[in-house]
Amino acid sequence: MEAKLISGKEISQKIRTEIKEKVQALKANGVIPGLAVVLVGEDPASKVYVASKEKACTEVGMHSEIHRISESTSQNELIDLIDKLNKDSKIHGILVQLPLPKHLDEKEVILKISPEKDVDGFHPINTGKLLVGEKTFEACTPKGCMRLIKETGIEIAGKKAVVVGRSNIVGKPIALMLLAQNATVTICHSKTKNLSEEIKAADILIAAIGKPNFITAEMIKPGAIVIDVGINRLENGKLTGDVEFEGAKEVASFITPVPGGVGPMTIAMLLENTLEAAQSI
Ligand code: NDP
Numbered sequence: 001m002e003a004k005l006i007s008g009k010e011i012s013q014k015i016r017t018e019i020k021e022k023v024q025a026l027k028a029n030g031v032i033p034g035l036a037v038v039l040v041g042e043d044p045a046s047k048v049y050v051a052s053k054e055k056a057c058t059e060v061g062m063h064s065e066i067h068r069i070s071e072s073t074s075q076n077e078l079i080d081l082i083d084k085l086n087k088d089s090k091i092h093g094i095l096v097q098l099p100l101p102k103h104l105d106e107k108e109v110i111l112k113i114s115p116e117k118d119v120d121g122f123h124p125i126n127t128g129k130l131l132v133g134e135k136t137f138e139a140c141t142p143k144g145c146m147r148l149i150k151e152t153g154i155e156i157a158g159k160k161a162v163v164v165g166r167s168n169i170v171g172k173p174i175a176l177m178l179l180a181q182n183a184t185v186t187i188c189h190s191k192t193k194n195l196s197e198e199i200k201a202a203d204i205l206i207a208a209i210g211k212p213n214f215i216t217a218e219m220i221k222p223g224a225i226v227i228d229v230g231i232n233r234l235e236n237g238k239l240t241g242d243v244e245f246e247g248a249k250e251v252a253s254f255i256t257p258v259p260g261g262v263g264p265m266t267i268a269m270l271l272e273n274t275l276e277a278a279q280s281i
Helices: 008-028 044-059 075-087 106-112 124-132 140-151 171-180 195-200 262-279
Strands: 034-040 063-069 093-096 160-164 184-188 204-207 225-228
Touching: 008 044, 008 140, 008 262, 034 044, 034 075, 034 262, 044 063, 044 262, 063 075, 075 093, 075 106, 093 262, 124 171, 140 171, 140 225, 140 262, 160 171, 160 195, 171 184, 171 204, 184 195
Parallel strands: 034 063, 034 093, 160 184, 160 204, 204 225
Antiparallel strands: none
16 A cells, blocks of 8 residues: 655644744734844855745744855854844844855854754754753754654654664754654664665664665565655756655655655744744743
């Protein structure tokens, strides 16, 4: 039987509608949730992401400001801006669009964001809280993946979850989130031996590799839930995931499409984190 599609597009729309209502309620109490996005330089992909974040904020009635900074900005100038935003009471969430130009120190910049305003969930205080199981701002993409798994209605506890990819922004945090939900988690990466065997054991498979159509149908356990984080642009301009979708949907029980799967959830989770930041003041 063909897998059920987990539509991030539809689920994120539902979440955005709920957020809009909660923003209205906060506004009635005199609080307008505010997100500041810092964009350094002219990276075309970053510009697109930032524009869609601003649009999403405006649609749910949040205050949004984009700080566009020249490519040649210094570390000190950037940190001064972060300091200002940390102190700005209109701003509840701060997001620095990554990657930064090479001459800037990303780690230091993230460290300067107040953890209470770190709606991207990248500050070491927040990643540390995730590690020890405390409530925190969870990174948006893995948080969105967890929401998609929840939508299947399948219990995570006791399942074997395999995460392919160990980046700090996707692979590692989602592994921790699955562990917190009592999955038995394996993290795979480029040095993993017998990768196909590891993947084949997965009841829940997370692909966060960045290689188009890398995981094929025969690698997937029949009935698995497949969450494809990968966003890869092919030469013909089409977007595709890390999973070979047409084959995989014949084997999996649930599967996310690319586009329209994890991607839209990332922005919905950013809005949710910003709302939570505003609610907690
Ligand atoms: P990274 O490049 O930081 O990490 C990729 C991971 O995949 C690494 O851990 C790497 O292993 C592993 N890997 C690479 N090749 C192989 C291989 N042959 N076998 C096994 N593992 C391998 O990527 P990100 O985590 O930032 O992103 C992953 C994908 O998700 C990308 O396509 C990205 O565009 C997409 N993405 C989508 C988002 C969304 O909103 N939907 C948000 C963020 C990312 P090693 O550590 O050993 O090098």
